[in-house]
Amino acid sequence: MADVNIDQVVMTLKNKFKTGHQFIFWYDDQGEFADSVDDLIGALAGVATVIELKMGYQLKTKLRLLEAGKSEKFLIYSPQPQPPLEENHLRDMVLYSELFRADAPEILRKELQLPENMYSFVKTHAAFFGSKERRARFMKYDVHSYQAEPTMAIMAAIVRLDQPLVDFFAVLRLILKGGIVDNKYLNDFEKYHVLEDFWRIVNDRFGFQAAEPDLLTLASGLYVTMAFEQMGLITPADNRYNLSARAANVQTFMQQFSAEAFGERRDDYNQIAELVWDNIRDNKFFDQLDIDDLANSDVFPEFDKKILSWIQYQLLLRNDGVMVNGLNIGKLTKKRREMHYGRSRNINHLYLMIRSAWQVIRARDNRPANGFNAMVDEYTNGGFYVDMDYRHFIYEYHMAGYPDYYMRLKRLVEQTYVDLLSRFNTSWNQTFDYQQVAPQLLQRNFYNQYVRNQQNRIVVIISDSFRFEVGKELQSRLQREDQVTNMQMHFLISGLPSVTYMGMPALLPHKQLDLQYDSRSVMVDGQPAKNMAQRQEILQHANPKSIAYRYKELQGKTRDEIRAMFANQEVVYIYHNQIDTTAENKGTEDETTKAAETAITELQELIWRLRTNNITHVYVTADHGFQYRDEKIDDIDKIEVETVAEDWKSPRYLVSERDIKDPGIARQSIANALDNQDSRYVYYPTTANVFKANGSDKYAHGGSSLAEMLVPLLDVHTTSKKSTAHEVTLQINNSNLQINSLDVPLSVMQTEPISSKVTPAAFKLYFVDENNHQVSGQIVINANSKDSRVENRIQRVNITLVDQQYDRNQVYDLVIENIDSGAQSRVHYRIDIVDNRR
Known part of the structure; x- marks a missing residue:
């Protein structure tokens, strides 16, 4: 046998020489050890001389042996069979010498450390064991895990199973990943005579029978049966994909396969699902099923497509209160996002998109409160969610690749949101008056109210166009961190027009603000405030220990550099611009919602970098907000208003001294906005509409609305x-720790609500035996509930055991494993199942 370890041969030969044999003849009929002659020479050095008997050298060899002294010992190795008597010149010497025959299978069995009863197995599969590399892979496996089915270890070595215990389900997963149509592993199975055993074991485990079995039919049976099992329905009996007779094993295998790559690439499972769906499409197994049934299964991505399509249809009918299995659309989409395909990028975006659409549509009948203060209270305490949900909808729609299939839903969301904007804008502009706003709420009083009298260092981050609802999302993210010791959200009312050249100066220390007549800029106590140097000079005039930076100046700086930049400073202004710089550009304004996400992330990271440098008090505010509509407004729908040379006009405002009384337009005096004697007015649409003017098509600010x-x-x-x-x-609530069925119901409690002190985690749950061999499917639980009520943090799940014999005297463990950290906790169970076959 080529490439077999010769240690056992050498040991046997040495023992024979020790017993007094001078000559040992070894006729290797198949020449299996011909390549090991050099190894033999080295191993027997000092014990015996090795002579390789070659064709035509019999007489020469015989003379050499006859001349040998009595103390000399020789191994005569021939890579051919012993010649016939009439041709064997060494026959007389062979008769009185020792004749050695190597039992290659036995030598190999010992090398592989296999029990004696596996001799015939080794001999039968000599071709497989002829490779040192294959033997090395085989030897990694624990013999106890495959002794009952030895060929499984050959299969494991061929597919390169990377675990000590040979598990057929794990082997099968690797086989399926190797290709459904042209599988390289099955070719090797046939080559090394284990293919029949493979299909026999498949039949035993899953009840899969076919005259000419193939992987596509097997995979179809596994996926189809799993889908019906998840739905709690009977698999149609009259089809070749029905494996329900061994449903427990099907569920166990499919749970393991689905959960195997949690948080990683899931291409293999998903690609097989697509091949199976194409294979069974004509059977129409799932065409007539109710949405309640489909919602319980995550075997095929087509189920998610059907569910998303169904939700869209219901929303188009304004049936936003519809329920599926007792779940509203919000809870249904959350559940689906935590299932197999919901964790994939595209479908996750679609569920988030459709959930946001649902939120906007169900707010369609919202009505504004009466009066300025009531409207502000309503907006800051939850009314802002409409703006947030619409922004999220557009963001997720874009991230999902602008899917045409959901264009009707997008139009409905767009129309609903615009109607809401117009309704609330109209009410706001019927009640808003600067003279009714408390002074501490005005943006122009920010420095005096919040900065001037601070005793400790204060950092003010001003993010251009960072509107209120975006700030609320930043607050929500920061609340998850326990290193935030205190946080409060206040608000400010900006000036009009609600633009940068008004908002930035208003946030600086000042006594007088004046909007220029010859340029769109505001003078601060007679000083310009357009650029960083001018703003820093104004800050230092109020407090010499002040400084201003652009956000980009802090990016990439080391900890020591940050500390040096902030040393001896009491007031630091940091100017951040992500949303406005993106949205003001017609080429990138479609990225406005993405820019808002980026802005939130950048500010969160900035606050954290400052924290690590002992800069622990930060204000985050903005110069103004914005209004965004993803659908362009046709020119015919824009407000036409005449202007003169001295007027300034943008899509959301007009500055003029003239008295304009056109319908749909309101005004505030610049004097009231800046608390000065300016004689001009700022005019603005009372709804969500815009003036016909140069500017962005979708993104706008400068007008009068809560969002701006x-x-x-x-x-x-x-x-x-x-x-x-x-x-x-997680904690298991089950009091009964004895299992009597292959279906194991579990009550799993999240021990604490998620907070700044308790972070969410994902866990996988499965059963193992005393050898740590997995004997069940695997489920994933996301522990992310913030609910303080214990009963609402309990999840009821089922794990399916492998359909096999269980030892009632053995202890089996339920493993609760943190997916990220790998930390485990275990609960001991006894399994006493009378009849495993269901």
């Missing part, structure tokens, strides 16, 4: 101390 004028003032206090937060844990 009400800006966040997030007051954040942090600590530089290390986080004491810990990941949440």
Whole structure:
């Protein structure tokens, strides 16, 4: 046998020489050890001389042996069979010498450390064991895990199973990943005579029978049966894909396969699902099923497509209160996002998109509160969610690749949102008056109200166009961190027009603000405030220990550099521009919602970098907000208003001294906006409409609305101390720890609600035996509930055991494994199942 380890041969030969044999003849009929002659020479050095008997050298060899001294010992190795008597010149010497025959299978069995009863197995599969590399892979496996089915270990070695225990389900997963149509592994199975055993084991485990079995039919049976099992329906009996007789094993295998790559690429499982769907399409197994049934299965991505399509249809009918299995659309989409395909990028975006659409549509009948203060209270305490949900809808729609199939839903969301904007804008502009706004709420009083009298260093981050609802999302993310010691959201009412050249100067220390007549700029106490140097000079005039930076100046700086930049400074203004710089450009304004996401992330990271440098008090605010509509407004729908040379006109405002009384337009005096004697007015549409003017097609600001004028003032206090937060844990509530069925129901409780001190985590749950061999399917639980009520943090799930014999005296463990950290907790169970076959 080529390439067999000769240690056992050498040991046997040495023992024979020790017993007094001078000559040992070894006729290797198949020449299996011909390549090992050099190894033999080295191994027997000092014990015996090795002579390789070659064709035509019999007499020469015989003379050499006859001349040998009595103390000399020889191994005569021939890579051919012993010649016939009439041709064998060494026959007389062979008769009185030792004749050695190597039992290659036995030598190999010992090398592989297999029990004696596996001799015939080794001999039968000699071709497989002829490779040192294949033997090395085979030897990695625990013999106890495959002794009952030895060929499984050959299969495992061929597919390169990377675990010590040979598990057929794990082997099968690797086989399926190797290709459904032209599988390289099955070719090797046939080559090394284990293909019949493979299909026999498949039949035993899954009840799969076919005259000419193939992987596509097997995979179809696994996927189809799993789908019906998840739905709690009977698999149609009259089809070749029905494997329900061994449903427990089907579920176990499919749960393991689905959960195997959680958080990683899931291409193999998904690609096989697509091949199976194409294969069974004509059977129409799932065409007539109710949405309640489809919602329970995640075997095929087509189920998610059907569910998303069904939700869209219901929303188009305004049936936003519809329920599926007792879940509203919000809870249904959350559930589906945590299932197999919901964790994939595209379908996850679609569920988030359609959930946001549902939120906007169900707000269609919202009505504004009466009066300025009531409207502000309503908006800051939840009314802002309409703007947030619409922004999220557009963001997810774009991230999903602008799917044409959902264009009707997009138009409905667009129309609903515009109607809401117009309704609330109209009400706002019927009640808003600067003279009714409390002074501490005015943006122009920010410095005096919040900065001037601070005793400790204060950092003010001003993010251009960072409207209130975007600030609320930043607040929500920061609330997850336990190193935020205190945080409050206030708000400010911007000036009009609600633009940068008004908002930035208003946030600086001043006594007088004046809007220029010859340029769109505001003078601060007679000083310009357009650029960083001018703003820093104004800050330092109020407090010499002040400085201003652009956000980009801080990017990439080391900790020491940051500390040096902030040293000895009491007031630091940081100017951040992500949303406005993206949205003002017609070429990139479609990226406005993405820019908002980026802005939130950048500010969160900035606050964290400052925290690590002992800069622990930060205000986040904005110069103005914005109004965004993803659908362009046709020119015919825009408001036409005549202007003169001295007027300034943009899509959302007009500055003029003239008295304009056109319908659909309101005004505020510049004097009231800036608290000065300016004689001009700022005019603006009372609805969500715009003036016919140069500017962006979708993104606009400058007008009078809650989204444009009400800006966040997030007051954040942090600590530089290390986080004491810990990941949440799971606990099993079941009091009965004895299992009597292959279906194991579990009551799993998230021990604490998610908070700044308790972070969410994902866990996989499965059963193992005393050898740590998995004996069940695997489920994933996302522990992310913020609910303080214990009963609402309990999830009821089922795990299916492998359909096999269980030892009632053995202890089996339920493993609860944190997917990210790998940390495990275990619960001991006994399994006593009378009849495994269901």
